[in-house]
Amino acid sequence: MPNLQIRTTQNVLLNYSLAGIGERILAFLIDGFILFLYALLIDQVAKLVGWISEDGWTQWGFSSLLFLPAACYSLLMHSLFNGQTIGKMILKIRVVRRDGDPVTWSNYLVRWLLRILDIWLFFGAIGLLAIIFSDTLQRVGDAAAGTVVVNNKRKVKVSHTILEEVAEDYTPVFTNVTILTDRDVRLIKETYHVARRTNDHKTLRALRERVETILESQSDLYDKPYLDTVLKDYSYYTGS
Incomplete structure (x- = not known):
């Protein structure tokens, strides 16, 4: 597994093991399954709203409101849980800054916006190719945000x-x-x-x-x- 040295703000060099493509894909699939379950829940709630109100606009607006957290799932989870989604927590990988500084909300935002290019266009081919040909296993969103995904299983000691x-x-x-x-x-x-x-x-x-x-x-x-x-x-x- 490729390793990466990151210098912290205290001028300490930390050695990280970069997360592999397989780990990242599996984490993505786990998150996708969670979102699928959430979509099923939204569907049931929408049906319940349909029984209460026959107005199509009311049903659409309520369903859209419930779907908003799912649309921003990756951005919210990374921001709230220090660079991890549920899938990344299970696989014990996380997003860190390439220069060792704390990851900011703007870094997560750049990664999230570029998911359109990395993941959703051409069925993820662009993101996979970017990772394969990157020495630090960065997709386009990572390169633009200055982040990398590292393996968190091995703790780095002083x-x-x-x-x-x-x-x-x-x-x-x-x-x-x-x-x-x-x-x-x-x-x-x-x-x-x-x-x-x-x-x-x-x-x-x-x-x-x-x-x-x-x-x-x-x-x-x-x-x-x-x-x-x-x-x-x-x-x-x-x-x-």
């Missing part, structure tokens, strides 16, 4: 990012760690954890000396506690 878990009452030691860039911290974290697993003390010492040079500070801490503290301090200042 340990999967450049940040470290820190307690709420944590007290930072090195106040100047913010001069490090995200690239620096990612490299430090990856090298640190590999060296720890392999007990590579030489690499730990070289990494520690390099970090001390960048931060222009000295510490009495041993290599492992020093590097661990630097990572936690960075997480404290940039992730809070």
Whole structure:
């Protein structure tokens, strides 16, 4: 399954697994079945109104009013439930912004309007072709809205990012760690954890000396506690 890296507003890189075509089609069919059941309900209500009033305009107007939520189903559900419809909830997929910002109502509106092109014209062929030939599996509506559909089954933990878990009452030691860039911290974290697993003390010492040079500070801490503290301090200042 293709993966996608998204940078959040806190400059944290999150790894998402993109939702596949099969998952998206199945979610669409589930939503369609729900709308079909709703249409049957509207039909029964319309018949009831017909028994009460024989005026055709009254029956048509009442039925149209009841059908309005169904027509806007996708837009309403995505807006109210953080990028998910009932079908997407069941399949555990959702819509997110490609740039990591929160999805806005206007993004959902663009996706919804372009369903006419993606889904309803040519029996969904345009949307399917757009997804197939897109590196990020975006249909036309997604590309225009700047959104992607991701798999929500695998939770992304802090340990999967450049940040470290820190307690709420944590007290930072090195106040100047913010001069490090995200690239620096990612490299430090990856090298640190590999060296720890392999007990590579030489690499730990070289990494520690390099970090001390960048931060222009000295510490009495041993290599492992020093590097661990630097990572936690960075997480404290940039992730809070």
